Amino acid sequence: MTQAARPKTAEGDAGAAHGGPRFAPFPLASLAAIAALLATYLFFVRTTTGQYIDESALVEATDLYGPASKASLRFLDYLPLISVGLGAVGLGYACLVRRRWAASLMALAAAGGANLATQLLKNDVLTRPYRGIETFAGNSLPSGHTTLAASAAAAVFLVASPRWRPLVAFAGGTYAVGTGIATLVNQWHRPADVVAAFLVVAAVMSPAAWLVLRRGGSWNTWEGFGSHPGSWRLWVALPTLIGLGAAAVAMVALVRIAPGFGSEVSTTNYFWAGCAFIVISGYLVVTAASWLLAAASRGR
Numbered sequence: 001m002t003q004a005a006r007p008k009t010a011e012g013d014a015g016a017a018h019g020g021p022r023f024a025p026f027p028l029a030s031l032a033a034i035a036a037l038l039a040t041y042l043f044f045v046r047t048t049t050g051q052y053i054d055e056s057a058l059v060e061a062t063d064l065y066g067p068a069s070k071a072s073l074r075f076l077d078y079l080p081l082i083s084v085g086l087g088a089v090g091l092g093y094a095c096l097v098r099r100r101w102a103a104s105l106m107a108l109a110a111a112g113g114a115n116l117a118t119q120l121l122k123n124d125v126l127t128r129p130y131r132g133i134e135t136f137a138g139n140s141l142p143s144g145h146t147t148l149a150a151s152a153a154a155a156v157f158l159v160a161s162p163r164w165r166p167l168v169a170f171a172g173g174t175y176a177v178g179t180g181i182a183t184l185v186n187q188w189h190r191p192a193d194v195v196a197a198f199l200v201v202a203a204v205m206s207p208a209a210w211l212v213l214r215r216g217g218s219w220n221t222w223e224g225f226g227s228h229p230g231s232w233r234l235w236v237a238l239p240t241l242i243g244l245g246a247a248a249v250a251m252v253a254l255v256r257i258a259p260g261f262g263s264e265v266s267t268t269n270y271f272w273a274g275c276a277f278i279v280i281s282g283y284l285v286v287t288a289a290s291w292l293l294a295a296a297s298r299g300r
Contacts, residue, residue: 021296026210029292033202033285037142040199041126044192045141048131054190055135056266057274062187064271076186079145079179083152086175087111090156100159100219103212107155110208114154114201118147121200142196143180143189150176150201150282157289158205158212162222162297166235166290173239173286180278184271191274195281202285209289213296222297236290239283246283250276 044050087108095104121142128139153172160168180194213220225233253269253276 021210021213023210025292025296026206029288030203030206033199033206037196037199037203040192040196041141044190045126045128045139046131048133050192051131051133051135053270054192054274055133056270057184058135058187058190060266060268060271061184061274064268065185065187076145076182076188080148083148083179087152087155090152091159094156094159098159098219102215103159103220106208106211106215107158110158110205111151111155114151114204115144115147117204118142118144118197118200121196140189141193142200143183143193144197145183145188146176146180146194146197147200149179150198151205154201154205154289158209161219162231162293163228164230165293165297166225166232167230169286169290170235170239173282177279177282180282181275184274184278191277194278198281198285202289205289206292209293210296213293220297222294225294231294236287239286239290243280243283243287246276246279249273250280 042050044054091104091108094100122139122144126139126141128141150172153168153176157165157168157172176198180189180197183189183194184191222228222231225231225236250273253273257266257269
């Protein structure tokens with residue numbers, strides 16, 4: 001007597017039927033982000049060399065743009081509202097239209113956790129010792145504005161259909177990277193503050209991603225890269241290529257001021273190196289997130 005085919009049921013049943021995604025890559029990704037966050041803090045905040053590099057980028061941003069940028073980038077005052085609005089639209093669509101209630105709540109909770117972690121780290125855990133570098137007092141790592149932008153983008157990424165995730169990751173990552181650079185141009189944050197914010201979001205969102213995939217459902221499966229315009233390999237190749245281009249910019253900028261090479265007095269090199277650092281780290285997280293969730297979704 002043959003067994004009847006199992007009918008498609010609610011989201012959770014589909015995940016149980018296929019065993020769900022492998023757990024190990026997600027905490028490993030979170031641990032890698034935490035390790036990178038710790039390394040960023042120890043070098044750029046706790047050492048004289050790191051403080052000098054980071055602060056020089058901020059000083060050059062001030063010299064390059066001055067008060068004019070603060071007037072032209074006044075829209076950044078509305079950035080928290082913009083980020084919350086974008087996240088609310090994305091989660092609201094997934095929740096109310098696509099009926100992804102559980103995934104939306106998980107993504108929302110993770111985004112909230114990332115922002116809470118940033119505030120706790122910046123205000124209560126991490127300190128900025130004086131290393132002889134003149135700067136404004138107080139610790140500013142991680143950047144709260146960048147965390148808000150990146151976490152909103154990451155939440156929408158988690159609830160998006162797998163066929164759209166690579167495109168959503170690239171678009172959301174571009175928004176977060178642009179926000180981070182804007183905070184540097186506007187002299188709100190140093191480059192390391194922005195990078196740390198990306199890493200906080202990556203660390204918190206990785207376990208949430210596993211929970212969203214573990215929840216299962218037919219909406220959380222796909223046919224692989226190239227099966228849909230939103231999942232073209234272009235959306236993974238673009239951040240990789242942009243990151244490599246930024247790495248070349250950083251290398252040229254730092255070589256020009258390195259002892260034994262150009263050794264010139266820097267007027268813009270630290271600034272461009274800082275911008276490149278932001279771009280590299282932001283798009284590295286985007287590429288890693290796309291591949292991680294693509295591999296987990298494909299295997300279900």
